[in-house]
Amino acid sequence: CGVPAISPSLQYSERIINGQNAVSGSWPWQVSLQTRTGSHFCGGSLINNYWVVTAAHCEFNPYSHVVVLGEYDRSSSSEAVQVKTVVKAVTHPNWDAYNLNNDITLLKLSSPAQLGSRVAPVCLAPANLALPSNLQCVTTGWGRPCGFANALAVRLQQVTLPLVSQSQCMQYWGNKITSSMLCAGGVGASSCQGDSGGPLVYKNGNVWTLIGIVSWGNSNCNIRTPAVYTRVSQFRNWID
Incomplete structure (x- = not known):
């Protein structure tokens, strides 16, 4: 899991608001x-x-x-x-x-996925994985390019954004933030474009691991407000 046959191309710039087109096939999960x-x-x-x-x-x-x-x-x-x-x-x-x-x-x-270079699983975060804030992560999706049009993106988009600590996130969202949530972004890039339900992953060695599921955020996609993700490590035992 977690090793794409087609490598993603990432620019770790914190200035990407609308995300960028992904390399076709590079996020096979x-x-x-x-x-x-x-x-x-x-x-x-x-x-x-x-x-x-x-x-x-x-x-x-x-x-x-x-x-x-x-x-x-x-x-x-x-x-x-x-x-x-x-x-x-x-x-x-x-x-x-x-x-x-x-x-x-x-x-x-209802029938198994045929795995290959363009369809492959992501690795799951282990239970209770401790993640450092500012860890660079990537979220992907076809969501609306941030804030402007309601039209969805045609090509798969990717955005690089840092994790935000629980305490920092609570400065924005208060007690809406629970232990089963994870925050990322808020530094001029946003995953508002990354569709609900989609992945938040980070690279550990050469393996991509799923740590978050796009959950909720600011309705007008404010690039200064962290978006909120379901914390996958909290649910690892339930998933298994």
Whole structure:
């Protein structure tokens, strides 16, 4: 897990507001959650050939939604994508839609993903992983390019942003921040473009590890306010 066959290209500049186009295929665990008519509404991450992790607030419905693997350019009809139906969506039993706490859902694909250079799983953070603040992370998604238009991005976007400590994050968000949340950004780059349910990863050696799930943030995507992610290490035992 966590080692893309196609290497991502990253500029670690804290000035990226709208993100940048990813290298096609370089985030092979990124999935697109779509309606059956092909409208993208959330992201997710492939964690093995049968399971995808996403945010509970995406409200994935197995009857009307599908998981699309191996996508990069949403306008292209020539990509070899895999469209999968889902047998079951398992939302965390303590999901709190009002406070957006425990914002995590697992999706079981009805048939296994065909793994290859463009479709491969990400590694999961171990339970209770301690992460330093200012650790550089990357979030990816097709979300709306920050703040301006409501249109979604056509090509997969990536943004590099630093982790923010719990105490620093609480200066912005107060007691909305719980131990099952992780904050990143707020230094002139934002993951507002990174879609809900999508990944927040960091590179450990040459392996990318999933530490966060895009959860919530500032509605107008303020680049000075940290965005909030579900803290994957807190849920590792539940996921397993």
